[in-house]
Amino acid sequence: MSGSQNTSMTIGSLANAAEINVETIRYYQRLGLMTEPEKPLGGIRRYNDDALARLRFIRRARWLGFSLEEIGELLKLEDGTHCDEAKALGGRKLGNVRDKIRSLQQIEGVLDQLVEECCTQKDNVSCPLIASLHEGFETVTQ
Amino acid sequence: MSGSQNTSMTIGSLANAAEINVETIRYYQRLGLMTEPEKPLGGIRRYNDDALARLRFIRRARWLGFSLEEIGELLKLEDGTHCDEAKALGGRKLGNVRDKIRSLQQIEGVLDQLVEECCTQKDNVSCPLIASLHEGFETVTQ
DNA sequence: CTTACCTCCGTAGTCGACTACGGAGTCAAA
DNA sequence: TTTGACTCCGTAGTCGACTACGGAGGTAAG
Secondary structure: OOOOOOOOEOHHHHHHHHOOOHHHHHHHHHHOOOOOOOOOOOOOOOEOHHHHHHHHHHHHHHHOOOOHHHHHHHHHOOOOOOHHHHHHHHHHHHHHHHHHHHHHHHHHHHHHHHHHHOOOOOOOOOOHHHHOOOOOOOOOOO | OOOOOOOOEOHHHHHHHHOOOHHHHHHHHHHOOOOOOOOOOOOOOOEOHHHHHHHHHHHHHHHOOOOHHHHHHHHHOOOOOOHHHHHHHHHHHHHHHHHHHHHHHHHHHHHHHHHHHOOOOOOOOOOHHHHOOOOOOOOOOO
16 A cells, blocks of 8 residues: 555664664564564664564554463464464454453443533542443453 | 442452452552551451452453553542542543554454455465554554 | 461562663764 | 774563462451
């Protein structure tokens, strides 16, 4: 779609572009979340936009509460691997994501209401945030 | 709505009900996320359903990627505190939550498509998950 | 009133996710 | 060709969020 410019960065400029620490990139490489490009015989490794996109994805997924291990699983879905396996995993992750969306939407509704009503009604003692969560939620973890 | 039963638990049964460790509850108390109920003179503290609801909320918020500090801020909104302040904070948090929802919905769309198309089309080499995230996203942190 | 199982509380350990450090090598501009 | 900034890589430190430990005391069943 939009042309892929800026191919071939050093790890430093990559880190800069992704707004993370160089060491963090190396760390992700050690964990296998990023592949280390070939080093040209006593030279310096070069990174392209795919690496940048991958880093941004990792950052966002982290921000959304996924562990690096989970992110690794999500990223495995990329590598046109074994279809059935990927499909199953994808399905599970999808459920996971939808649970998170539902939870966030609940919180959204409550926060929205809270911001709306805040100064309007004075004698609202109890907490809508918590009250609205009284209806139990499945033990969603993982 | 539904009657509040099971008031007055020990910390052990509270932990049990919330499916977390006793030590974690104490930890939250130390951080000020939970208040420690009065100890009846050489006796044992008792907890009610509010404490349970609060714990469940904390757990869910953690799962959604909020730090304990952020959760503390969210919980402050409860304590009928200074309206304007709460309103501002609530507004900010609301934006935060909506960003998360949008991000998750993007991931949801991609995962859904991936699970759908997985085995259908063979020669799909590149990664939709990552590809779909090529369109930059604001630096959303905090 | 003993026994088993809690609570209480302070301190210390663990684990995931970074982040820093240091010395040797590389590259580009002046 | 020197200088300054950066890469490489292994190891070690930090930080947030728990989790464990241990000894003194409470509590309830038999």
